[in-house]
Amino acid sequence: MEIPVIEKGQLPPCPVAADALQGIPRQQTNAGLWHGENWRSFVGELQAAGIEVREDRGSRGIYVTDAGGLAHGLPHGVMLAQDAQQVAMLMMKAQHYRIPVTTRGGGLTTEGEAVAYGGMLLDMTGMCHLLSVDKKALTARVQGGMLWHRLAELLRIDGLDYISAPLNLASSVGGTLGVGGIDVNSARYGCSADQALALQVVTPTGDIVECSDDQNVELFQRVLLGYGQFGIITEATLKIRNYTPMRMHYFFYHSLRAAIDDLMMLDQRGVCDYTGILTLMDKAITLLVGFDTPEREQDFRHIMISRLRGCREKKFALRLLGYYLPRPWRWRQLRFLLRWKQALFPDLLPAHHMQKGVLHDRSAVFSRAVWKHWGHKHMVIPDLAASKEKFITAVERGNAVCKKYFPYYTLYCVGIKLRPEHQPHYELSAIPPDATGWSYGCEFEPILDDERHYSRDYLQSFKNAIYDIGVDMGTSYYRFGGMMKAYIRRALGDAVVDKHLAWKRAADPAMILNRDVIF
Amino acid sequence: MPYNRCHGCGLCTLVCPAWQQHGDVRETPKGLARALQYDGKVIAEQAFACVLCGACEPVCPQQIDLIAFMTNLRRRAVRAGYRPEIIKQLRHDLAATQFPQQEIQPDKTLFLPSDPLRRDEFRMRKVTSLLSTQFDLQVLDQEIGAVSAALEAGIDVPLTVLNYFLAPLRDAPLVIVDDGLLLDHLRIWLPQQKFSGLGIILSKLRQIHAWLKPTDLYVIESRAFHNQYRQALPHYHQLQQRTECKLNWDLQRLAIPTARTFTPQVHTGHSPDPLTQLRWMLRFGDVARIVVEDMHDHALLSTLTQKPVIYVAELAQI
Numbered sequence: 001m002e003i004p005v006i007e008k009g010q011l012p013p014c015p016v017a018a019d020a021l022q023g024i025p026r027q028q029t030n031a032g033l034w035h036g037e038n039w040r041s042f043v044g045e046l047q048a049a050g051i052e053v054r055e056d057r058g059s060r061g062i063y064v065t066d067a068g069g070l071a072h073g074l075p076h077g078v079m080l081a082q083d084a085q086q087v088a089m090l091m092m093k094a095q096h097y098r099i100p101v102t103t104r105g106g107g108l109t110t111e112g113e114a115v116a117y118g119g120m121l122l123d124m125t126g127m128c129h130l131l132s133v134d135k136k137a138l139t140a141r142v143q144g145g146m147l148w149h150r151l152a153e154l155l156r157i158d159g160l161d162y163i164s165a166p167l168n169l170a171s172s173v174g175g176t177l178g179v180g181g182i183d184v185n186s187a188r189y190g191c192s193a194d195q196a197l198a199l200q201v202v203t204p205t206g207d208i209v210e211c212s213d214d215q216n217v218e219l220f221q222r223v224l225l226g227y228g229q230f231g232i233i234t235e236a237t238l239k240i241r242n243y244t245p246m247r248m249h250y251f252f253y254h255s256l257r258a259a260i261d262d263l264m265m266l267d268q269r270g271v272c273d274y275t276g277i278l279t280l281m282d283k284a285i286t287l288l289v290g291f292d293t294p295e296r297e298q299d300f301r302h303i304m305i306s307r308l309r310g311c312r313e314k315k316f317a318l319r320l321l322g323y324y325l326p327r328p329w330r331w332r333q334l335r336f337l338l339r340w341k342q343a344l345f346p347d348l349l350p351a352h353h354m355q356k357g358v359l360h361d362r363s364a365v366f367s368r369a370v371w372k373h374w375g376h377k378h379m380v381i382p383d384l385a386a387s388k389e390k391f392i393t394a395v396e397r398g399n400a401v402c403k404k405y406f407p408y409y410t411l412y413c414v415g416i417k418l419r420p421e422h423q424p425h426y427e428l429s430a431i432p433p434d435a436t437g438w439s440y441g442c443e444f445e446p447i448l449d450d451e452r453h454y455s456r457d458y459l460q461s462f463k464n465a466i467y468d469i470g471v472d473m474g475t476s477y478y479r480f481g482g483m484m485k486a487y488i489r490r491a492l493g494d495a496v497v498d499k500h501l502a503w504k505r506a507a508d509p510a511m512i513l514n515r516d517v518i519f
Numbered sequence: 520m521p522y523n524r525c526h527g528c529g530l531c532t533l534v535c536p537a538w539q540q541h542g543d544v545r546e547t548p549k550g551l552a553r554a555l556q557y558d559g560k561v562i563a564e565q566a567f568a569c570v571l572c573g574a575c576e577p578v579c580p581q582q583i584d585l586i587a588f589m590t591n592l593r594r595r596a597v598r599a600g601y602r603p604e605i606i607k608q609l610r611h612d613l614a615a616t617q618f619p620q621q622e623i624q625p626d627k628t629l630f631l632p633s634d635p636l637r638r639d640e641f642r643m644r645k646v647t648s649l650l651s652t653q654f655d656l657q658v659l660d661q662e663i664g665a666v667s668a669a670l671e672a673g674i675d676v677p678l679t680v681l682n683y684f685l686a687p688l689r690d691a692p693l694v695i696v697d698d699g700l701l702l703d704h705l706r707i708w709l710p711q712q713k714f715s716g717l718g719i720i721l722s723k724l725r726q727i728h729a730w731l732k733p734t735d736l737y738v739i740e741s742r743a744f745h746n747q748y749r750q751a752l753p754h755y756h757q758l759q760q761r762t763e764c765k766l767n768w769d770l771q772r773l774a775i776p777t778a779r780t781f782t783p784q785v786h787t788g789h790s791p792d793p794l795t796q797l798r799w800m801l802r803f804g805d806v807a808r809i810v811v812e813d814m815h816d817h818a819l820l821s822t823l824t825q826k827p828v829i830y831v832a833e834l835a836q837i
Contacts, residue, residue, distance in 0.1 A: 001563045002562055003560055003566065003592060003596045057557065058555075058557070058560060059545060061553060061558045062544060062557070063553075064553070065527070066527075080542070107527065107529070125542060125544060149770070153769060169533065170529035170530060351753060351756065352756040361771075363770070367530070368771070371530055372580040375526055375528055
């Protein structure tokens with residue numbers, strides 16, 4: 001029984017991307033709308049095989065946009081993934097009928113990568129089970145639709161934890177492995193994709209294949225950080241670790257350059273387990289460091305603190321006052337800084353997650369804080385991913401763009417330790433080709449609120465201005481798919497893109513799996 | 520409408536027991552809100568999968584009143600004719616509820632017990648004795664089960680019934696309510712009035728927490744806990760630190776609900792199963808005894824486990 005319409009929702013009747021995104025200047029790429037050829041025959045075959053396809057508008061409307069909230073598209077139908085066999089059947093039929101299939105986990109893309117512009121949307125969150133845990137080898141086998149928060153909950157039963165995952169825990173394991181996944185410990189352990197030991201993949205033609213560094217190696221290399229182009233991750237074996245609470249310290253800086261220098265120095269020395277920079281504009285720059293054990297924390301206190309150029313909170317507050325007091329025309333900015341600081345910092349160290357001065361369940365704490373303080377109907381987070389040599393300049397140039405476009409914004413910088421043996425995974429990904437040792441990324445995020453409205457064109461222009469820096473400097477991006485895909489060729493060059501395109505055509509003859517994300 | 524404020528972050532999904540058990544986003548606040556944003560309608564059964572535990576409310580970064588959102592959806596479904604026979608019976612029960620004219624003594628703290636507690640003379644005496652050590656107490660001799668069931672099922676409580684029900688509560692300095700869903704609604708109906716859940720008050724008493732052991736699983740009543748999350752969270756955190764008992768909460772410090780409802784007959788097959796919920800609460804093992812804040816949970820859990828289940832007031836040695 002349907003609950004009758006009392007009032008209409010806020011979205012227009014059919015906000016599909018091709019129409020909705022017209023008029024955006026420069027490097028905007030609109031996904032093509034698929035019109036439904038052979039849809040009924042395709043659905044008929046799936047239903048005959050006992051697969052449920054949801055075609056009512058409400059069920060499809062759930063997926064009309066992603067976390068970015070800027071791309072809109074409606075699938076013809078939705079399938080909730082249940083097992084690899086069912087997904088394989090879907091891909092086989094989709095290949096035959098040339099039906100686009102868009103896979104979606106938590107739907108936390110920002111450029112419309114998880115939005116279907118027609119065709120079938122495959123909701124992977126139906127496959128959200130922890131299949132096995134090897135406590136000795138410290139590995140876990142999980143389904144591809146597993147959400148990181150759920151995984152953390154399940155592993156905690158045995159006193160275990162995942163190694164690294166995005167700060168937004170509503171994202172899925174499969175989706176994260178496809179793009180990288182950055183945590184505040186990535187400078188020590190690498191990205192989330194680096195933690196994958198083996199995968200079960202459903203190929204675009206509907207084969208179920210196990211792959212790893214020893215088995216079907218090429219497929220393994222392409223699927224990890226492959227932006228969903230070469231297969232659907234239905235299971236993954238991940239490296240895990242023993243759970244440890246986190247000991248956190250903050251250091252405050254006035255200069256981006258000094259903070260980044262210190263961040264890189266700490267990463268290279270390997271003295272911290274967690275490092276990252278979070279800023280409020282370029283006025284309050286916070287270097288976050290964290291430790292898994294009291295011994296590591298103690299070593300840091302003895303050896304490193306005196307070498308850092310940042311200061312503790314009270315000293316920084318005095319310096320900040322010294323800067324703002326003679327500048328009354330900037331007091332509004334100061335008020336904003338204080339208000340944010342007062343709201344944000346208690347949420348990063350909430351009393352109910354603290355035990356004896358140590359933070360427990362950092363994943364839940366950070367995830368909630370991210371959404372509480374940065375959440376908005378539009379998540380605009382252009383980024384630059386650069387080698388350590390180029391990083392400081394990239395951040396300074398990006399910061400200048402932020403200043404030009406928005407009164408208030410934050411920057412979030414974190415490093416990724418690169419593994420030479422994983423180099424094949426990194427090609428055509430967020431890892432820039434010239435990076436060695438570590439790659440660094442910075443997200444440039446305007447603080448949007450409901451009082452100030454920005455047009456979609458304005459937000460897109462901002463993203464373009466950031467991405468243009470990447471083209472100019474030869475960096476890469478975390479978020480280079482979907483609406484921003486035109487930058488892939490500009491930043492990474494024709495040769496590498498054409499090589500991957502040839503692989504894609506061979507693996508996915510009808511070019512149906514996650515189309516318009518990269519190719 | 521409040522659901523228009525949903526950005527689809529999915530934090531509610533992570534903590535939703537219906538999603539945890541069935542993995543179908545259509546039954547979560549996010550799924551329902553997104554579907555309404557796009558289409559303006561949802562399937563009634565999806566709105567009735569929810570057990571109104573309220574875990575989604577504290578995590579919602581948009582601070583959407585998700586219990587009100589769910590119950591409003593249900594009201595619309597009921598008005599449109601959802602499960603008419605069952606609804607008719609619940610309406611009949613509500614109409615048959617008696618509202619005795621009880622003399623209310625000014626300046627006394629009112630206590631509104633749940634129906635099973637009222638009927639249990641022994642435990643009721645324990646609770647009132649404990650509360651009397653802290654408050655100048657008057658017990659309201661009022662059945663509340665039919666009102667709670669109506670609220671849960673999405674039945675509009677007639678204004679006359681509501682007036683009778685609320686009249687004695689208006690002037691008390693504090694009303695202690697032994698029903699989380701009712702607590703939520705009372706705060707909306709009488710916004711100036713001061714309310715508290717019973718569980719948090721009892722567990723603050725030394726006579727109670729002094730007897731909690733590290734091998735106890737203390738089951739917080741989820742509806743009341745999430746309704747007064749800001750005040751309740753520090754208290755239960757301290758309770759756990761002090762007694763080292765286990766709590767039925769998750770990594771987010773939200774209460775895992777037992778998934779009991781007043782109106783199982785209106786819920787669909789997709790509502791979370793209480794036995795699975797109990798197993799999830801017991802996941803860390805090493806539990807010798809289960810202590811519950813709510814008499815409905817006491818009845819439910821006693822049928823699901825061989826472990827001793829005791830009502831919180833029974834901890835007190837009085």
